Amino acid sequence: MPRHTLLVHAHPRTDSLTAQVTDLLHARLKDGGSTVDVLDLYAEGFDPVLRPADEPDWENRExxxxxxxxxxxxxILAADDIVVVFPVWWMAPPAVLKGWIDRVWNYGFAYGRSKPRLGGKRMLWLALMGNTEAEIEQLGLSxxxxxQLRVAVSRFCGIEDSSVAIVHGTELSGVPRALRPQRVRELLKSAEESLNGALPR
Structure with missing residues (x-):
């Protein structure tokens, strides 16, 4: 049975590697038979600032x-699978993505019920990082x-089938220009492998 995927993109530049990864995964998901809802947080002008209207009311989950x-x-409710593609800045997701979680994954919706509304969904957090794999592990960033993401967001909201994957070494400034196209292809392949591992068809 075809699955429906919410593909979340969190990068301001349309020519970024993050955007290329999102486009690749979009095509991969469609080729695999999924329907895909692409949520481009920047392109849609999502406001990440939490204001009183969206602040949780702990006495009223409705x-x-x-x-x-x-x-x-x-x-989110319409999706069987949720895939979030984002760069890591200052050792954390971008503010627009954090704001999406703060405003949307709210009390009474994503958590605060005896039977989680989001239980049964699958989720992949796909992070792009400039550091090498060795540097990432040395810093403990993975x-x-x-x-932050699999435990404190996904699992807390009832999504047990969740994983975080890292595409490392995405900083291209140190790669000779002649070799950059090949390096980009390698990074895109790594991202596709992460998707295949997290959301097998």
Missing amino acids: KSYSPEVHAHMDR AVLDL
Whole structure:
């Protein structure tokens, strides 16, 4: 049975490696028979600032949040799989992605119920990092991202089938220009392998 994927993209530049990875995964998912809803947080002008209308009300899990947030909630509920593609800046996801979590993955919707609404979904957090794999492990960044995203967001919200994958070595400034196209192909292949491993068809 075909699955529906929410593919979240969090990078401001349309020519970035993150955008290329998102485009590749979009094509890969469609080729695999999935329907895909591409949520480009920057292109859609998502406001990451949490304001009173979207602040959780711990005494009312049925609270009505802003129309924008409810529209995003509907897109999440409609998905069987959620794939989030983002760069790592300052050892963390971009502010627009953190704001999407703060505003949309809200009390009464994503958590705060005895039967999680998001249980049964699959999720992949795909992070692009300039550091080498050795540098990432030495700094402990893979463990940090896993705790922040797989444990504190996905699992907390009832998504047990979740993983964090890192495409490392994405900084191209140190790669000779003649070799950059090949390096980009290698990085895209790594991203596709991460998708195949997390969301097998």
